[in-house]
Amino acid sequence: MRALMPSPDAVQAPPPLLLAVVCAPDGVRFVAHGHSDLEILRRLASHVARQAPRQLWPLEARRVRLLLRHGRLGAAVAYYFARVGRRWDDEWLVRCERP
Numbered sequence: 001m002r003a004l005m006p007s008p009d010a011v012q013a014p015p016p017l018l019l020a021v022v023c024a025p026d027g028v029r030f031v032a033h034g035h036s037d038l039e040i041l042r043r044l045a046s047h048v049a050r051q052a053p054r055q056l057w058p059l060e061a062r063r064v065r066l067l068l069r070h071g072r073l074g075a076a077v078a079y080y081f082a083r084v085g086r087r088w089d090d091e092w093l094v095r096c097e098r099p
Contacts, residue, residue, distance in 0.1 A: 019096040020044055024089050044093075045073040048080040055084050055091070 015035040020043070022030040029051075032043035045068060052064040060083045067076035084091045 017098045019098070021094045021096070022047060022091050023094055024091050026089070029091060040095075041073050041077065044077045048077050051084075051091075052080055055088050056080070057083075057087050060086075 018034055018037070018040050020032040020040045021028055022032075022044075030044075030047045032040050032047070034040050034043065048064060049068055052061040055061075056064065060079075064076050064080050067073075067079060081091065081093055
């Protein structure tokens with residue numbers, strides 16, 4: 001019996017590497033990397049959870065915590081980046097994809 005080998009067309013390329021870079025006026029604050037949007041989102045949510053108490057006003061930080069507690073990671077990250085910079089340093093998000 002002949003061993004079956006996948007054809008060259010059947011070999012799939014690895015998924016692209018995704019990067020999300022949190023920048024500030026003084027440089028890069030955080031880099032998240034992964035092979036899926038969900039991986040990136042989880043890492044960004046972790047960064048936001050750590051930074052919100054320091055960077056946002058208390059009521060805004062509380063809202064971020066509540067969104068995260070309810071599993072609304074995307075909403076928490078979006079809310080954080082919409083509010084950051086009002087109290088202390090501004091931050092912005094840059095997303096990159098490398099094939």
